[in-house]
Amino acid sequence: MRPLDALYYALQSKHGIVLRTNNIARARAYLYRLRVELADESLSILSFREGPNGELWIVRNSAAEPHPENDQQIDSEAISGVGADA
Secondary structure: OOHHHHHHHHHHOOOEEEEEOOOHHHHHHHHHHHHHHHOOHHHHHEEEEEOOOOOEEEEEOOOOOOOOOOOOEEEHHHOOOOOOOO
């Protein structure tokens, strides 16, 4: 999955997605920069938050928090360019 796809997948989901990564700061910075570069106003409702178990939540601002048991969980290694070695 491409980072672009992850952003739009989070946008399409009910609450957001959970991105498991070993480098939250790097993944958050990368996805934030991509969102800005895309200049797609629909993506402005996405927030990047650190979850309680060290994962990155990409959530819709209308959602208080994602529900990992119901929403998609993705390993950062599955998103090219976002993993720790990116």
